[in-house]
Amino acid sequence: MRHSLARAILARVWSAVPVLIGVLIVTFVLIRALPGDPAIQYATSPGAGPEEIAAIRREMGLDRSVVEQFLIYVGEILKGNFGHSMQTGQPVLADFAVRLPATIELAVMAFVMAVAVSLPLGILAAIFRHSWFDQLCRVLSSFAAAMPVFFFGLLLIYIFYFRLGVASEPIGRWPSMIIPPMPITGFATIDALMEGDWQLFGMALAKMVMPAASMAIFAVAPLLRMMRGAMIDALDSDYVLASRAFGLSRARVILRYALPNAMLPVLATMGMVLSTMLGANVMIEKLFSWPGIGAYAVNSLIAVDYAPVQAFVLIVAVIFVLMTLVIDVISAAVDPRYKLRG
Amino acid sequence: MLSLADIRFILRRNLVTAIAGVLIVVLMVVAIIGPYIVPHDPLQTNLREVLRPPSASYWFGTDHLGRDIFSRVITAARLDFAIAIIAVALSAAAGTAVGAFSGYLGGWVDKLLSRLVDVMMAFPLFVAAMALVAVLGNSVQSIVLATAIINLPFYFRLMRAEITQRREAGYVEAAIINGNGLGRILFTFLIPNALPPVIVQISLNLGWAILNTAGLAFIGLGVAPPTPEWGIMIQEGAAMMISGQWWVVVFPGAALALSVFCFSLLGDGIRDIMDPRRRS
Amino acid sequence: MTRTHENRLLEIEDLQLGFDGAQGLLPALRGVSVHLDRGELVALVGQSGSGKSVTGLTVLRLLGANARIAKGAIRFDGQDLLSFSERQMRGIRGGRIAMVFQNAKASLNPIRRVGDTLADIVLAHDTTGLSRKQALQKVVGLMAQIGIALPEERARAYPSELSGGMCQRIGIAAALASDPELIIADEPTSALDVTTQQLVMDTLTEAARARGVAVIFITHDLALASEYCDRAVVMNAGRIVEEGPADRVFTDPQHPYTRALLDALPYGKTDASELRPMTWTDPEDSAPGAEGPRS
Numbered sequence: 001m002r003h004s005l006a007r008a009i010l011a012r013v014w015s016a017v018p019v020l021i022g023v024l025i026v027t028f029v030l031i032r033a034l035p036g037d038p039a040i041q042y043a044t045s046p047g048a049g050p051e052e053i054a055a056i057r058r059e060m061g062l063d064r065s066v067v068e069q070f071l072i073y074v075g076e077i078l079k080g081n082f083g084h085s086m087q088t089g090q091p092v093l094a095d096f097a098v099r100l101p102a103t104i105e106l107a108v109m110a111f112v113m114a115v116a117v118s119l120p121l122g123i124l125a126a127i128f129r130h131s132w133f134d135q136l137c138r139v140l141s142s143f144a145a146a147m148p149v150f151f152f153g154l155l156l157i158y159i160f161y162f163r164l165g166v167a168s169e170p171i172g173r174w175p176s177m178i179i180p181p182m183p184i185t186g187f188a189t190i191d192a193l194m195e196g197d198w199q200l201f202g203m204a205l206a207k208m209v210m211p212a213a214s215m216a217i218f219a220v221a222p223l224l225r226m227m228r229g230a231m232i233d234a235l236d237s238d239y240v241l242a243s244r245a246f247g248l249s250r251a252r253v254i255l256r257y258a259l260p261n262a263m264l265p266v267l268a269t270m271g272m273v274l275s276t277m278l279g280a281n282v283m284i285e286k287l288f289s290w291p292g293i294g295a296y297a298v299n300s301l302i303a304v305d306y307a308p309v310q311a312f313v314l315i316v317a318v319i320f321v322l323m324t325l326v327i328d329v330i331s332a333a334v335d336p337r338y339k340l341r342g
Numbered sequence: 343m344l345s346l347a348d349i350r351f352i353l354r355r356n357l358v359t360a361i362a363g364v365l366i367v368v369l370m371v372v373a374i375i376g377p378y379i380v381p382h383d384p385l386q387t388n389l390r391e392v393l394r395p396p397s398a399s400y401w402f403g404t405d406h407l408g409r410d411i412f413s414r415v416i417t418a419a420r421l422d423f424a425i426a427i428i429a430v431a432l433s434a435a436a437g438t439a440v441g442a443f444s445g446y447l448g449g450w451v452d453k454l455l456s457r458l459v460d461v462m463m464a465f466p467l468f469v470a471a472m473a474l475v476a477v478l479g480n481s482v483q484s485i486v487l488a489t490a491i492i493n494l495p496f497y498f499r500l501m502r503a504e505i506t507q508r509r510e511a512g513y514v515e516a517a518i519i520n521g522n523g524l525g526r527i528l529f530t531f532l533i534p535n536a537l538p539p540v541i542v543q544i545s546l547n548l549g550w551a552i553l554n555t556a557g558l559a560f561i562g563l564g565v566a567p568p569t570p571e572w573g574i575m576i577q578e579g580a581a582m583m584i585s586g587q588w589w590v591v592v593f594p595g596a597a598l599a600l601s602v603f604c605f606s607l608l609g610d611g612i613r614d615i616m617d618p619r620r621r622s
Numbered sequence: 623m624t625r626t627h628e629n630r631l632l633e634i635e636d637l638q639l640g641f642d643g644a645q646g647l648l649p650a651l652r653g654v655s656v657h658l659d660r661g662e663l664v665a666l667v668g669q670s671g672s673g674k675s676v677t678g679l680t681v682l683r684l685l686g687a688n689a690r691i692a693k694g695a696i697r698f699d700g701q702d703l704l705s706f707s708e709r710q711m712r713g714i715r716g717g718r719i720a721m722v723f724q725n726a727k728a729s730l731n732p733i734r735r736v737g738d739t740l741a742d743i744v745l746a747h748d749t750t751g752l753s754r755k756q757a758l759q760k761v762v763g764l765m766a767q768i769g770i771a772l773p774e775e776r777a778r779a780y781p782s783e784l785s786g787g788m789c790q791r792i793g794i795a796a797a798l799a800s801d802p803e804l805i806i807a808d809e810p811t812s813a814l815d816v817t818t819q820q821l822v823m824d825t826l827t828e829a830a831r832a833r834g835v836a837v838i839f840i841t842h843d844l845a846l847a848s849e850y851c852d853r854a855v856v857m858n859a860g861r862i863v864e865e866g867p868a869d870r871v872f873t874d875p876q877h878p879y880t881r882a883l884l885d886a887l888p889y890g891k892t893d894a895s896e897l898r899p900m901t902w903t904d905p906e907d908s909a910p911g912a913e914g915p916r917s
Contacts, residue, residue, distance in 0.1 A: 279468030
């Protein structure tokens with residue numbers, strides 16, 4: 001039985017391969033379709049001479065067939081060469097390495113906030129169906145769904161920074177007068193902890209609250225609705241009726257019977273939500289001057305500096321494909337019916 | 343067909359949906375006639391009336407260039423709605439058509455198209471829109487096309503699933519036996535029956551499309567200043583939130599949120615009416 | 623009605639019940655009286671919507687929030703269950719009264735090993751401080767007792783890995799897990815094929831007779847009822863139309879409804895033309911809305 005589970009998981013992992021290849025093809029077409037000469041994008045500096053450009057052109061095989069070009073492109077990516085940013089003059093990969101932790105840290109925080117708010121609300125709304133609380137949750141999720149993240153972020157800034165003065169300045173990761181810790185991991189909170197400085201840790205966390213909350217608003221509606229719906233399905237199921245008929249306590253019925261079953265579809269929604277967050281982070285990073293890959297990509301795009309944009313699109317898509325894969329594998333491990341669905 | 347009494351019954355049972363529908367009609371009317379009735383020229387700057395709070399002469403106040411925010415919010419509705427409607431119409435038409443053919447034909451065509459759509463879905467929507475705008479150039483047309491393309495997979499998958507399910511249905515087989523051609527079977531038997539979920543999707547999608555347009559404008563893509571557009575207005579007012587001139591952001595933001603809110607309520611409502619099992 | 627009978631286990635008296643719906647109250651039970659002695663096997667027979675399942679669920683007070691009991695009493699071992707608190711009911715449910723469901727596979731938690739589900743039931747009613755491991759051992763022993771082969775392996779399986787018939791026998795083990803006095807079996811074999819039906823019914827009735835457990839067997843199959851039960855109660859449109867020894871009701875029905883029910887069954891017939899569709903309606907009640915929400 002476990003053997004066929006392993007096979008189902010392997011099949012799922014294998015099914016991600018054509019999608020990843022497709023993603024590579026799309027990004028390959030993307031750079032070729034972008035206005036401008038790809039060789040110039042891969043040049044180390046905007047002021048590269050014609051010889052250097054010609055050398056890159058040969059190196060990239062721009063004079064060869066499309067298939068060869070694609071293989072060279074994939075090879076370069078596997079070597080970690082995403083070209084150079086004209087704006088920073090750095091290899092794109094190096095720029096990303098500096099910025100990715102900031103993005104991940106913020107996205108994780110936002111995701112945790114969204115989950116921490118939506119799931120309990122969704123569960124309670126399902127348990128107290130049609131009550132005033134359920135109605136309130138419904139209104140809340142409708143508002144959250146319609147709220148543009150950047151507008152919500154600005155409302156938070158106005159209320160908590162300008163009016164109440166409780167939030168820290170909505171710019172960047174650190175207060176302006178602070179010497180940040182050594183960027184060992186790049187994660188502000190972890191670096192602060194590594195220096196053993198709880199005050200710095202608190203500051204890093206405080207800086208994240210508003211941008212993360214703005215990003216989280218995006219995820220509240222889908223998570224809450226899915227949690228409520230899945231929980232209602234579970235509570236109305238035969239196995240919950242049966243477990244009540246067998247005299248199990250209400251707490252046990254809800255926590256051990258209804259909830260684990262309801263979590264399976266919610267898990268899939270979580271994957272979708274993480275994906276929307278990777279899109280929302282672009283707006284939020286720009287709004288809060290957050291030094292992550294989203295803001296970096298947008299600034300490059302506006303400045304007609306395409307190598308970082310193409311790398312951003314590729315990296316985000318790969319992260320997304322892998323994330324969905326991980327979530328599917330988790331579902332497979334938890335759900336004994338998974339292998340039957342294939 | 344629905345009789346008048348049926349419609350009245352449905353409306354009474356779905357008050358929220360009805361209100362959302364009415365509000366959308368109002369917003370549409372405003373979008374169409376708004377530019378002719380606004381009290382001020384939305385592009386007219388006035389450096390003596392900079393950042394005035396809402397008042398009798400400037401209902402929503404003025405922005406950092408002294409432009410009337412009320413006039414700008416009203417004028418912007420037309421552009422935002424037009425982009426969303428054209429984009430969604432394009433993607434619904436193309437997506438359902440391709441999805442229907444793919445689902446009906448099956449085989450390698452279906453496999454190939456489905457895989458292609460899987461790849462499209464691997465890019466987060468907003469990121470895909472950004473990338474497409476980069477390729478197509480920074481213009482309003484690109485925003486329309488990009489929005490249409492990123493929403494295509496939803497219609498494709500929806501229609502494909504509906505068609506593959508219905509292809510085996512008795513009435514379709516009967517139509518094939520009677521010698522009806524492919525086009526006739528698709529357009530008279532299959533697509534009309536699969537339409538309800540597409541209509542729901544369109545309503546929900548219009549909301550997303552408006553959000554998407556405003557979001558792209560907010561980060562500086564697509565619509566360019568000084569054109570009145572909600573996303574741009576919010577972006578321009580962002581700095582003023584820190585200095586307390588809330589009205590520059592709040593009014594366009596509220597207009598944007600209200601539009602999206604109405605479309606998503608309408609979509610949810612239509613879904614509930616069409617599928618009583620999901621009624622909550 | 624008096625409580626003179628020493629052996630009386632369950633007594634349902636003039637139960638009237640309806641469901642709140644969009645069009646007002648839908649009546650489901652219109653004065654049902656059923657009694658049951660200790661160790662007795664009684665069949666509750668009727669079509670879909672006759673109110674037989676509703677009766678079963680009402681005894682355990684498991685109906686949804688829209689159920690309204692207008693009148694009547696349910697006395698179990700002399701105590702009125704309708705006056706019990708939810709907490710008191712929990713001791714009854716699965717403890718003194720257990721239930722076997724129609725769709726066995728769906729009534730087992732799909733992501734929990736069946737042994738764990740059964741152990742949950744044992745532990746919920748245990749007063750002797752069993753450990754989970756001991757509860758599991760008890761469950762495996764019980765499964766072996768009712769003739770489930772390879773009980774240890776089966777206990778480790780998930781419902782989706784077992785056949786429908788096996789799931790139903792697990793369901794019977796679940797019902798027996800807490801040594802109940804009464805088992806309400808709601809169409810326990812209707813989802814199974816005929817050969818499995820026999821096996822499941824044998825398992826259920828043998829276990830019940832051996833332990834002296836009373837059974838209310840809810841079914842639409844009068845033949846199956848007469849084969850396994852002592853007494854049959856025939857229901858239609860929320861009322862009891864006939865009652866008596868099971869084989870007498872089966873061989874010599876008194877009420878036209880029971881006769882119509884038998885005419886619609888294939889038993890004892892040599893030609894399909896002898897089958898009659900169920901067309902009988904109660905002359906007292908031809909009003910719509912007499913159907914309960916569950917079969």
